[in-house]
Amino acid sequence: MDCGNRILIMHYMKLTLLPMALALTVAVAARDPGEGGTDTGRTGILWEMVSRAESVRTVAVRPPSFVDMERFRELIRRGFLTRHPAKWSMALEEDSTGEERR
Amino acid sequence: MSGRVQCLLCPHTCELEEGQRGTCRVRMNLDGELVSLVYGRPVAAHVDPVEKKPVYHYLPGTRTFSIATAGCNLGCEFCQNWEISQAAPEDVPPYRMEPEEVVSRAEETGCSSVAYTYTEPIVFYEYVEDTARLAREAGMGNIMVTAGYINEGPLRELAPLIDAANVDLKSIRDDYYRSVCHGTVGPVLNTLQVLREMGVWLEATNLVVPGLNDSEEDLEGLCSWIAENLGRDVPLHFSRFFPTYRMTDRPPTPLETLERAGEIASAAGLRYVYVGNVVTGSGDDTFCPECGRAVVRRDRFRIVENGIEDGRCAGCGREIPGVWQ
Numbered sequence: 001m002d003c004g005n006r007i008l009i010m011h012y013m014k015l016t017l018l019p020m021a022l023a024l025t026v027a028v029a030a031r032d033p034g035e036g037g038t039d040t041g042r043t044g045i046l047w048e049m050v051s052r053a054e055s056v057r058t059v060a061v062r063p064p065s066f067v068d069m070e071r072f073r074e075l076i077r078r079g080f081l082t083r084h085p086a087k088w089s090m091a092l093e094e095d096s097t098g099e100e101r102r
Numbered sequence: 103m104s105g106r107v108q109c110l111l112c113p114h115t116c117e118l119e120e121g122q123r124g125t126c127r128v129r130m131n132l133d134g135e136l137v138s139l140v141y142g143r144p145v146a147a148h149v150d151p152v153e154k155k156p157v158y159h160y161l162p163g164t165r166t167f168s169i170a171t172a173g174c175n176l177g178c179e180f181c182q183n184w185e186i187s188q189a190a191p192e193d194v195p196p197y198r199m200e201p202e203e204v205v206s207r208a209e210e211t212g213c214s215s216v217a218y219t220y221t222e223p224i225v226f227y228e229y230v231e232d233t234a235r236l237a238r239e240a241g242m243g244n245i246m247v248t249a250g251y252i253n254e255g256p257l258r259e260l261a262p263l264i265d266a267a268n269v270d271l272k273s274i275r276d277d278y279y280r281s282v283c284h285g286t287v288g289p290v291l292n293t294l295q296v297l298r299e300m301g302v303w304l305e306a307t308n309l310v311v312p313g314l315n316d317s318e319e320d321l322e323g324l325c326s327w328i329a330e331n332l333g334r335d336v337p338l339h340f341s342r343f344f345p346t347y348r349m350t351d352r353p354p355t356p357l358e359t360l361e362r363a364g365e366i367a368s369a370a371g372l373r374y375v376y377v378g379n380v381v382t383g384s385g386d387d388t389f390c391p392e393c394g395r396a397v398v399r400r401d402r403f404r405i406v407e408n409g410i411e412d413g414r415c416a417g418c419g420r421e422i423p424g425v426w427q
Contacts, residue, residue, distance in 0.1 A: 028114075060125035061177025061284035064116045067123055067130065075192055076139075084141030085229060086129050086257050092117065100385040 105134045111227055112175045112252050113289045126225040127174035127190050140171035141229045142233050143196035146220050149203075149211045151403040155219060155247050156339050156378055158388060159424025160266040160303050162398055163405040166245055167208035171196070172219035172228065176249050177284040178272065179348040180311060187221040188347075201233035206239050215243035215265065224252045227260065232261035241427075250293035251285050257296055266303040266425065267338070269294050273308075276322040282314065291327070300330050303425050305337040307378070310355045310363055312343065321363050326369035331412040334371045335423040340364060342379035360385075374423075392420035 075081045105120045109129055116124035123130035128140045152166045172194045174187040181187055186194055199207075208216050212339055216237045218230045223246050234244040243265040249270040271290060279287045297304050308324060310316050327338055340363045342355045360377045364385070365373040377385030386400035395417040399407040409416040413426050 045191070059280050059284050059286060060114050060116075060175075062116050062125055062127075064122045064124050066119075066121050069121050072130075072132075072192070079198065080143075081139040081191055082141045082143060083132055083137040083139070084228060086109070086111075086136040086138045087231075088109060088111040088253070089136030090108045090110055091134070092104055092108055 105131075106427040107131050107136045108134055109132065110253060111256050112224060113286065115253075124175075126173045126175040126222070128171065128225050138226065138228050139191050139197070140173060140226050142198060142200045143171055143191070144169040144199055145172050145189075145191075145194045145196050146170040147197055147199060147207070149213060149375050150217065152215065152217075152245070153196075153386075153400060153403040153405070155217055155245060155268050156307065156376070157245055157247075157268050157303075157305055158339075158376060158386075158398070158400075159305065159374070159422075160245065161214050161425060161427070162400075162408060164214035165212060166215040166342055167204065167211060168217040168219050169199070169204060169212040169233075170218070170223070171226040172221065173225040174222040174249075175221065175225055175251055175285070178249075179282055180309065180343060180345075181347050182344070182410070183220050184347040196410055201229065201236050205236045205242070206244060208237065209240060215245050217245040217247060219245070219247035223249075224250075224256075227256060231260055231263065234260075237266070237352065238263060248293075249283075249285070249410035250276055250290040252289065252293055254292060254296060257293055258300070261297060261300045261302055261303075264297075264302050264303070265293065268299050268305045268307055269297065269309055271306050271328075273320060274327055275320065278315055282311075291331070294328075294332055298336070304332065305339065306332075307339040307341055308363075309341045310359060311349070312352050312355055312359065314352075316359050316363070318366065320360075321366045322370065323347060323370055325367045327367060329371045334373050336372070337376065338367055339376045339378045340367070342377070344379070358362050359382050386423065390415040390418060390420055392423065393418040398423055 076083050106117060106163060108117045109117055109124050114125050118124060118131035120131050120134060129138055131177060145192055147169045150168045152161055152164050170186060172186050172189050172191040172248050178343045204216060216233060223230050237244055244268040246264050247267055273279060276287045279285050306328060340360050341358060344354050345352060364375050364377060374388060387396045388398035390397050393415060395415060397409040397415050410422055410426050414421050
């Protein structure tokens with residue numbers, strides 16, 4: 001292989017393949033690894049780092065999550081779960097501008 | 103109204119949209135109202151010796167009716183009860199046991215107290231509160247075994263119903279709490295101080311994990327903080343780590359490390375130091391700080407000898423802090 005071809009291939013790797021590999025790595029690392037966290041073997045390293053960031057609210061092992069309401073209403077109806085009023089709650093209200101107030 | 107609610111029970115202060123549940127998994131926003139999904143639905147109910155909690159200076163030799171629901175607001179990677187603490191309540195079949203039934207079963211089985219334990223009683227706060235009130239009326243005590251990750255307002259409201267507590271102080275370092283337990287240390291230290299101030303009989307437990315919180319600096323810091331902020335009479339239990347849940351990459355705590363932890367605690371001035379989760383010669387015994395006599399001798403969870411009379415050492419008469427009868 002002559003010198004010109006080698007330079008061309010190196011340029012191609014630097015400008016195309018390396019950025020693509022980097023972008024792919026970031027995308028995989030940023031993916032939500034699911035409830036089992038990174039220990040499930042799914043990566044999501046960046047996602048976990050961000051989710052465990054500085055504030056008290058974000059150190060939690062899992063963020064608040066939506067449930068299957070239909071299933072939950074059925075579980076409550078059957079007495080498997082309860083809908084007992086919980087203490088220490090505060091309604092969050094929106095003012096006329098749509099901004100949230102406490 | 104936005105239909106959103108915020109749970110103010112613990113420092114996570116989860117903001118929940120309709121249909122969302124908090125980090126503990128057992129409190130959710132249902133139709134704009136915060137509800138408990140596990141009230142009267144324990145997943146564990148057992149009669150245990152009080153020593154198993156561990157609580158060593160509260161009615162030794164008695165039995166305690168111990169209950170837990172699913173859920174926890176922390177996520178300790180070494181959790182020994184992760185099958186129920188880290189589970190969603192819909193995935194673990196519960197018993198149906200309203201507070202009245204808990205208390206009547208405790209009475210039937212000859213228990214002196216009800217213990218809220220195994221998982222994290224903070225997340226089933228309303229169930230604890232109602233059961234504790236009934237247990238108190240029936241002449242029984244209430245024991246809370248907790249990681250202490252709770253806001254001060256709810257704690258102060260619940261504390262008058264609690265007779266004894268064992269609080270897990272997992273480390274004195276905030277970065278340890280963040281990376282291993284998914285919480286922060288500040289609220290836990292505050293819980294310990296508030297319980298002490300409010301007259302709840304208090305003991306503390308520290309799980310010694312090899313390579314994570316077993317350095318001299320860590321142990322000295324933890325013991326000094328207890329001695330300075332809670333007093334030298336607060337019993338401290340060092341517990342042995344065993345690999346489990348998400349932390350299977352290290353061996354059980356070497357016995358020498360636990361012995362060294364005990365020495366560090368004694369050097370810091372703590373008078374009642376115990377070693378748990380391991381069979382030792384005398385690590386479970388209570389020694390009189392005055393005359394050195396073993397005033398309470400234990401064989402794991404069994405009381406072999408109780409040499410405390412009217413709260414005092416039968417040998418020299420020194421007062422031994424605790425609730426003895």
